[in-house]
Amino acid sequence: MKAVAADSGAAILNDRFEPKLIVATVAGLVEPPYRHTNPCLAEPIFANVEDGHLLITHELKMCQKLLKEVKADVVHLDMSLGGLSLEELSVVGLSKMRVSRRARQHILKILPKLRKTASDIKRVYGIEVLAMGKESVPVRIAELSCGAYGVLYAAEKAVKEKANVRLGLPVKCSVNVSEGGVSLKSLIAGEHDLISFVRDFKKILNRVSVSEMLNPCARGFRALEINPRV
Numbered sequence: 001m002k003a004v005a006a007d008s009g010a011a012i013l014n015d016r017f018e019p020k021l022i023v024a025t026v027a028g029l030v031e032p033p034y035r036h037t038n039p040c041l042a043e044p045i046f047a048n049v050e051d052g053h054l055l056i057t058h059e060l061k062m063c064q065k066l067l068k069e070v071k072a073d074v075v076h077l078d079m080s081l082g083g084l085s086l087e088e089l090s091v092v093g094l095s096k097m098r099v100s101r102r103a104r105q106h107i108l109k110i111l112p113k114l115r116k117t118a119s120d121i122k123r124v125y126g127i128e129v130l131a132m133g134k135e136s137v138p139v140r141i142a143e144l145s146c147g148a149y150g151v152l153y154a155a156e157k158a159v160k161e162k163a164n165v166r167l168g169l170p171v172k173c174s175v176n177v178s179e180g181g182v183s184l185k186s187l188i189a190g191e192h193d194l195i196s197f198v199r200d201f202k203k204i205l206n207r208v209s210v211s212e213m214l215n216p217c218a219r220g221f222r223a224l225e226i227n228p229r230v
Contacts, residue, residue, distance in 0.1 A: 005138030006059035010150025027062035030138035053106035080133025086118035144196040
């Protein structure tokens, strides 16, 4: 099975290690043996965390864009609704699901756009969009890709603004920053071979220094201090 999956992630943190801006959105093709995305579309977004739920429609649009270039059997979206097909998701059905009131309100705001895009994907490509959430391995791989691209985008921000940037990484992963690029590897048990690598074609990492630390306010998360070189 070949899956196109999308996610938005990596976050600019404030002095209290709280997320302020979501840095990157990624859509990628994942196929056996399900270890990385190839090919992958990525965009810097720097969206307010409060508007994070609105990014799901953008993620699905990026999946739709990628499907113009690749063939897949299914689309996995980062919505935890038990793998339900978005075409089948309705207001009545959503009211019966065990989701928080806030999550339900957020989904209702974007449901018409989601269903429209999911229907277009089904009509053109004959595949379903499933609300798999974090249970999906392809979504996890897309999440790692967000982290890797997020490092590059945050480094560009630090250089452009000549200011230090603190970046929060996805949950339970390790990062390796080199002159060639950035790699993120999952630290979750059973996911030791899940990895995302992004090449630094602009050589932006040569212009910053990067140090890694644990996020003291969010167990299981790591943060990077990215400082422009003088």
